[in-house]
Amino acid sequence: MEASLKKVIFTCGGTAGHVNPAIALAQLMREKDPETEFLFVGAERGLEKDLIPKAGYDFRTVHISSFHRSFKPREIRHNLVSVGNLLRAPGEARAILRQFRPDVVIGTGGYASFPMVKAAAKAGIPTAVHESNMVPGLTTEMLEPFADRIMVGFEACREHYRHPEKVIVTGTPVRRDFFHLTKAQAKRRLGVEDGRPLLVSFWGSLGASGMNRQMADFLALEAAKEPFHHIHGAGKDGYPVLLKLLREKGVDLADHPALQVREYIYDMAAVMRAADLVLCRAGASTISELTALGVPALIVPSPYVTNNHQEKNARVLENAGGAAVLLEKDCSGQALFQAACGILHDGARRASMERAMSALGIRDATERIYQTVLEICQ
Template identity: 80%
Template sequence: MEKKLHKMIFTCGGTAGHINPAIALAQLAREKEPTVEILFVGAERGLEKDLVPKAGYHFRTVHISSFHRSFKPHEIKHNLISACNLLRSPREARAILREFQPDVVIGTGGYASFPLVKAAAKAGIPTAVHESNMVPGLTTEMLEPFANRIMVGFESCRKYYKHPQKVAVTGTPVREDFFALTKAQAKEQLGVNDGRPLVVSFWGSLGASGMNQQMVDFLALEAAKEPFHHIHAAGSGNLTALKHALKERGVVLSEHPALDVREYIYDMARVCRAADLVICRAGASTISELTALGVPALMVPSPYVTNNHQEKNARALEESGGAVVLLERECSGQALFQAASGILRDEERRAEMERSMLSLGIRDAGERIWQTVLEIIK
């Protein structure tokens, strides 16, 4: 008989890649146990303080902050504050646990999850950590000795842990709306069902302006013959500059209906479902979505992330045959265009890449995580 969950704490922070999986899991928990009480705990200045309340969940904070690897005066000051927070946060975490009395504490990454998971483990409360990157981040490494389970995205992740018996391969939850349409339905709704393949590109916020300069060359090469449809998200504040640069190259987007350049892709689920190739960074959430859908990828990992996580994520897909990786320092608009064209012209290669991506994808990640949580609270 399954044990009923009465109270759950999710703790996460830093990036949307840590916060969104936690929100997805909280939504699943509400479906499974409609009466369950859920509390989120994060940093007082993190992105989570905005995203979690908007999703409709109660939110508490602990004083916790990251450490910076620099000896500049303002960075030294930041690290001194972080050191003080490191001494302060365990007391705050214990107070939250005493007050809320959770049945389980689940951390989904980011330094904000460290004090709660560690305090819960020391108090004998069942704990689990979800790591969405291919290799464990610093917080996950520090929590591995304490957590009952480490939940990871792929079987190949297991080798990076000192306690492989604790590892459960669950995947990373992907929103259900990514599967609401078939590929044909998504293409029809977007008006890209004339037989030409669809390329989708976006860079996120890390280094987006630099990569958009490469996309000017890419789009200019496309405009000559429009061999495929292309939806590109320029990102916040980059759209005007990109359009101006294209105009200087003689490309007026209104004259090229196959080139759809936007500031954001608000309908990402539908657009990714329709895509034949995605050109992007290699964040963990993006990888979980692309593998679940089976979409081939041309990846330029961000060099601006801690511990080079994105290249390690991308290389895992490349080794499986589902992605092609170009490093930013070696990248150009022409190189991207040639790589994309090579994939799209070779239908057999593209089909093999789709199969490889699907083989890595875990559609029932939420259910696997739920079963893992039930297992550790028994």
């Protein structure tokens, strides 16, 4: 059965959360059979055009773009271009299929995956779609009638599909280096004192500037007491602004070694592994990492994403008991600080949240997806 997977097309794009699961699966497939050939297909202007070649895979593009829900002249022009692309993309997808002749086509999210999966299904080629968000995005909704399998992160996702018989719970792949260290080893590597809780915070790019301003108030409150060790990733644009705000509040981080503000958290695997609480958004990749590691979270979903995906992701964790959710409109540095202290200073609550988060986690998601792909190719 494995021998049949000699040529595989992955199609994805838009965000790293769509691209990284595909790369993780390709890496596992290559380990299983080094002779397997891979082709990634995405949009010409997407993030994927940089991420995929850096990972060492061949990359092709189709002309496809999003539709904007606005009647401003600029947005109307954009949508007219998107209509043209929608008419052009199917032919490009069919040409790629004829040239590469894949055994299977796997979509992992983003509008770039629509023409490839649909064309493959019409050509009788096995297809699978992985949806990393709790509720299916527009692309997944449109592909549901065509795909042989829809792979999702949680059992609760199944109710959002018109064809639940196609849905299989696989989880979302998490990079293997997240499991290389034990929690104690990760804390030692980071220099976190024994017995002292570690808070990790980061906001991603969407709406991060406003949240970083709240983190200035949060860090100023911490500086007065230093109740826990804290690593905050402010982002490239947010980093100098946050340091300036702290100086205006009379906080010199050099006097507070337990409080680290970084431009970017490059060693995220070790940092997440060591964390006792993560303060973050609710992107699909972050959700899969939190559940796989069993780390409690205080989540402020981004209100700037399509279809309010992040709040829906966060509520799954909250309903299971693994996370607390604060909406951005209700946030302040003081409210975030009090909520974080409430969790980190309550050992029983934190342990309960860890258990709940671990119960949601699927550590072997990549293997489950691989086995699902084998089944539809059988």
